[in-house]
Amino acid sequence: MTALRLESPGIVAEGGLTHRARRLGIDTGQEAVIYLRLDSEIVRSEGFDSQTRIQVRAGDRALRATLGVVTGALLAPGEAGLSEAAWARLGATHDEALEFSHPQPLASLRHVRAKTHGNRLDSAAIAAVVRDIARGYYSDIHIASFLTACAGNRLDRQEIVDLTRAMVEVGERLTWSRDRVVDKHCVGGLPGNRTTPIIVPIVAAAGLLMPKTSSRAITSPSGTADTMEVLAPVDLDAAAMRRVVEREGGCIVWGGAARLSPADDLLIRVERPLELDATGQLVASVLSKKAAAGATHVLVDVPVGPTAKIRGLETARRLDDELRYVGEAVGLQVRPVLTDGAQPVGRGIGPSLEARDVLAVLQNDRDAPADLRGRALLLAGHLLELAEAAPTGSGEALARAILDDGRAWRKFAAICDAQGGLRTPPVAAHACPVMTSLAGRVAAVDNRRLARVAKLAGAPRDRAAGLVLHVRVGDALVAGQALFTVHAETAGELAYALAYARSRPGIVELETAA
Amino acid sequence: MTALRLESPGIVAEGGLTHRARRLGIDTGQEAVIYLRLDSEIVRSEGFDSQTRIQVRAGDRALRATLGVVTGALLAPGEAGLSEAAWARLGATHDEALEFSHPQPLASLRHVRAKTHGNRLDSAAIAAVVRDIARGYYSDIHIASFLTACAGNRLDRQEIVDLTRAMVEVGERLTWSRDRVVDKHCVGGLPGNRTTPIIVPIVAAAGLLMPKTSSRAITSPSGTADTMEVLAPVDLDAAAMRRVVEREGGCIVWGGAARLSPADDLLIRVERPLELDATGQLVASVLSKKAAAGATHVLVDVPVGPTAKIRGLETARRLDDELRYVGEAVGLQVRPVLTDGAQPVGRGIGPSLEARDVLAVLQNDRDAPADLRGRALLLAGHLLELAEAAPTGSGEALARAILDDGRAWRKFAAICDAQGGLRTPPVAAHACPVMTSLAGRVAAVDNRRLARVAKLAGAPRDRAAGLVLHVRVGDALVAGQALFTVHAETAGELAYALAYARSRPGIVELETAA
Numbered sequence A, B: 001m002t003a004l005r006l007e008s009p010g011i012v013a014e015g016g017l018t019h020r021a022r023r024l025g026i027d028t029g030q031e032a033v034i035y036l037r038l039d040s041e042i043v044r045s046e047g048f049d050s051q052t053r054i055q056v057r058a059g060d061r062a063l064r065a066t067l068g069v070v071t072g073a074l075l076a077p078g079e080a081g082l083s084e085a086a087w088a089r090l091g092a093t094h095d096e097a098l099e100f101s102h103p104q105p106l107a108s109l110r111h112v113r114a115k116t117h118g119n120r121l122d123s124a125a126i127a128a129v130v131r132d133i134a135r136g137y138y139s140d141i142h143i144a145s146f147l148t149a150c151a152g153n154r155l156d157r158q159e160i161v162d163l164t165r166a167m168v169e170v171g172e173r174l175t176w177s178r179d180r181v182v183d184k185h186c187v188g189g190l191p192g193n194r195t196t197p198i199i200v201p202i203v204a205a206a207g208l209l210m211p212k213t214s215s216r217a218i219t220s221p222s223g224t225a226d227t228m229e230v231l232a233p234v235d236l237d238a239a240a241m242r243r244v245v246e247r248e249g250g251c252i253v254w255g256g257a258a259r260l261s262p263a264d265d266l267l268i269r270v271e272r273p274l275e276l277d278a279t280g281q282l283v284a285s286v287l288s289k290k291a292a293a294g295a296t297h298v299l300v301d302v303p304v305g306p307t308a309k310i311r312g313l314e315t316a317r318r319l320d321d322e323l324r325y326v327g328e329a330v331g332l333q334v335r336p337v338l339t340d341g342a343q344p345v346g347r348g349i350g351p352s353l354e355a356r357d358v359l360a361v362l363q364n365d366r367d368a369p370a371d372l373r374g375r376a377l378l379l380a381g382h383l384l385e386l387a388e389a390a391p392t393g394s395g396e397a398l399a400r401a402i403l404d405d406g407r408a409w410r411k412f413a414a415i416c417d418a419q420g421g422l423r424t425p426p427v428a429a430h431a432c433p434v435m436t437s438l439a440g441r442v443a444a445v446d447n448r449r450l451a452r453v454a455k456l457a458g459a460p461r462d463r464a465a466g467l468v469l470h471v472r473v474g475d476a477l478v479a480g481q482a483l484f485t486v487h488a489e490t491a492g493e494l495a496y497a498l499a500y501a502r503s504r505p506g507i508v509e510l511e512t513a514a
Helices: A041-046 A084-090 A109-116 A123-134 A140-150 A157-169 A196-205 A224-229 A238-248 A262-274 A279-292 A313-329 A351-362 A370-386 A395-404 A407-419 A447-456 A491-502 B041-046 B084-090 B109-116 B123-134 B140-150 B157-169 B196-205 B224-229 B238-248 B262-274 B279-292 B313-329 B351-362 B370-386 B395-404 B407-419 B447-456 B491-502
Strands: A018-023 A033-037 A053-058 A061-070 A079-082 A097-101 A182-186 A210-214 A250-254 A297-304 A333-340 A430-435 A440-445 A466-469 A482-488 A508-511 B018-023 B033-037 B053-058 B061-070 B079-082 B097-101 B182-186 B210-214 B250-254 B297-304 B333-340 B430-435 B440-445 B466-469 B482-488 B508-511
Touching: A018 A084, A033 A041, A033 A084, A053 A084, A061 A084, A079 A084, A109 A123, A109 A140, A123 A140, A123 A157, A123 A262, A140 A262, A140 A279, A140 B140, A140 B262, A157 A262, A157 A279, A157 A313, A182 A196, A182 A210, A182 A279, A182 A370, A196 A210, A196 A224, A196 A250, A196 A351, A196 A370, A196 A395, A196 A407, A210 A224, A210 A238, A224 A250, A224 A351, A238 A250, A238 A407, A250 A407, A262 A279, A262 B140, A279 A297, A279 A313, A297 A313, A297 A370, A313 A333, A333 A370, A351 A370, A351 A407, A351 A466, A370 A395, A395 A407, A430 A491, A447 A466, A447 A482, A447 A491, A482 A491, B018 B084, B033 B041, B033 B084, B053 B084, B061 B084, B079 B084, B109 B123, B109 B140, B123 B140, B123 B157, B123 B262, B140 B262, B140 B279, B157 B262, B157 B279, B157 B313, B182 B196, B182 B210, B182 B279, B182 B370, B196 B210, B196 B224, B196 B250, B196 B351, B196 B370, B196 B395, B196 B407, B210 B224, B210 B238, B224 B250, B224 B351, B238 B250, B238 B407, B250 B407, B262 B279, B279 B297, B279 B313, B297 B313, B297 B370, B313 B333, B333 B370, B351 B370, B351 B407, B351 B466, B370 B395, B395 B407, B430 B491, B447 B466, B447 B482, B447 B491, B482 B491
Parallel strands: A018 A079, A033 A061, A182 A297, A210 A250, A297 A333, B018 B079, B033 B061, B182 B297, B210 B250, B297 B333
Antiparallel strands: A018 A097, A033 A079, A053 A061, A053 A097, A430 A482, A440 A508, A466 A482, B018 B097, B033 B079, B053 B061, B053 B097, B430 B482, B440 B508, B466 B482
16 A cells, blocks of 8 residues: 555645644554644644544545544654554655544545445446545445445455455456466465465476465465465565576465455455455455466465364355356466365474474475375366366376475475575474373364464464364374474573463364363 | 453463563554563563463453564563553553463454354354453454445344344443433434434433433544533532433433443454444444443434435335344334435534534524524424323424523523533634635535534634535525635634645535526
8 A cells, every 4th residue: 555646636726735744653553543633723723523533634645534633742742643554655754743633524435325225236336436545535434334234245246256356356467478377266264274385386397387475364374475485585576586487387476465465455354354255345355466466376275163264165166156257257267276275284383483394295205294295186186177287187196296206395495595595494492292191082273362372372473383283173182292393593482382282272173072 | 432341361481480460552543462572581482473362460450462473672671552542441560470371262253253154143143242342352353354344234123133132131231210201313424414402402401311321422523421421520420410311301421431331442452443234233333332332212313414424215125124132132212314315414413513503592592593492392202202291293382382482592501511610612713705716506415524514624623613504505606605614723724724625626515507
């Protein structure tokens, strides 16, 4: 989100009163907040109250922000405090003169109201809403209202298509010199499911182009970019990414700086705490990012399980259906693959521990996690077939051949080299196992609580923190056997994660002989 | 919203790390925000991020708040900064030890999801949501989602009844020793429509009990409590209010401290920026406050006009219908009265200028605004009939007799005296008229923009600020005639309001001879 060139001067163009910009160092999430003193002339003369939306101008840059009114000594007279989001988006400098005014009314809100009333929105209406969101005109509560109005299957297929197109439209778009550009996405919710760093070198070694941008964790113990960063630099700009892809046919970089589908970046951070089941939003989110990245053939991994993001087959099938339909409408060949989401994939959860699993699979270690290897080969096989690099039914065999004979590992090492050099995953200072006090057979594993243990241990901030899962559903255990080992950089975090884990024996659920 | 006694200890009860409470003086609206340093052990060990919800404990008091992570020198190590809402609700003291943990998951969100999917909610589900809102468990985006899910006529009548009952249930409830307790409400949007201080003394003089609690302005240039405060103290506690009502049969006090329907106080502040048309919400809001205030007979003034809150007759009739139905279900006899909302009522807009109109009507001044007098008599007549203090068809005549012979004024003076003493409205330091440059007939008056002029001039913060409207729809004007006069306490605010007014000639729309 960059600052806007000034399009609308705001309602009150007069005034001329300015305040000096001061960076307060307050992280208010994605919502830009500007703090003014209650006794400031601007608050008094404009009739501004806390939580009102204000327009701020610095030279020819402008931004809408939410006002926080301040009493006491936090700000000196004449100062305006900026939250981190406000500071970054406005591109403000210390002591720069800021002018304030009332913003123009948010005209696109009437479309949100129309959707709330159950009316369908045409493409122009959807484009207007998405444009205003991408500009930062919507506060978080406006975004929450839009998401709720569209959730509950209230978007028809054409609306999802229009939403996807509008989200692509407001961002950057990458272009590539090939007809076929492959990509993959996982709808998430499954810890350790780190197939991307295995799939990319396989399909790149098979001659396909796969310029993969990945995300960092928002609420999970690791995002693919976090895991990959343990193995190589991922913070590449567009030009550097292009050099890697041109040389090696693939990359695995952080997509955050690329401004692909920036409206989506704003929507997903509000969507998560609302816990909405919004298929249309999910489809538009996934496909807008892929279309913007210049992909033509997209594989979507849809883990289904009771503690995964997609919990039931019915939801999964509707998602499958919508992904294919909308993908075709926006020029993408999409293949969703429903996978087992009953338990984590691989053993490690947390950046470094996941990276070790990835290396084990790529290097054909004898005790590499079989489920991660199998999942990566299944998905790589689908992708090879989808992009017609392998005949139907033979994709997985081709993928296996590329992995088994070391081509995948050599390609991965070459990609890491091109991204800035292969690194060795760090090892945490502290580790401690959590044991079962009972004997029995593993009936279920709670993905969400395992993720929380890993986060309490310090992941993803501490790269080496997280946990290693030692058991799989169906395993027969004896009392005293280790369920998982928690890794942490500090003794305090280790104790914290262990206390949580031990207070919740149901993280690994056992069927005991009655 | 007071702090909760500790019901749920939060997910991580261990820890023992505490931070010292510091009041930062930041007004974040109704949402409680707590600021912690990025490098604090709690942020690190709990894995807290900005915008996550956290549970804070101080002794046996607890609060849920949104986290703001801070870098830089804003907080010293070991300090936790509290926003004004967090400070007040927790009842924190300087340097008090605060403990933090993850809050329990918000179970009632599943009902919001169900409503988003179009399912009806039973009374237990609605009660669970309202209880969590009143406790402060919902962040503003959760509230925005709930409001959106219920808007667009998605609440059936029984749901509105259940919502109203639930909102009464979570707050305080006043009781009175009489069978009949009358009340009134105006759905708002019409500047200057200050009938309450005229109606209360009329019906009290007629022997009815009218313990009126009013609100302060949230986004308007004046609330009834703001206008009344110019004439007498309104900030009375429950015991003081009861003494006034027992002595005089009526009062006009600020209702904010009474905690009547506290969930509603939280909902309306989020509803307003969303600009939702949510009849069900409006009905529950109005009637829950009246039921909680102990009313039995309630008159609702519904101004209808193109720039009023209710813009069309269809919406007004549905509102009328719902108010009667839901009122009966919760034990209230409700009479909605549709009134003309095409233009402001009276001449003054702003606390003191409205108070002058009220005094002129009560004192039977010859040039008292006839529309305000007429509107107050109409509504007082309805109320007298509704409470059977006058036979059908004779209420307005009785009200007029009480006003004309001075009983209303004497009762008003006695009420003011009981509330702490009658005051004289202040006069602003600066005033300047806005003239029409054209001749013509007044076709329309824009309520919203007039309200904005009054606010830019300083109302309601500066009691004497606002404007006096000199023309009515239908008046024939000559060029150079004054449309309205802006009043302000400072030259800067006067200039500000005038600049806005002069840049928008459509505030008073003229039909000119072609």
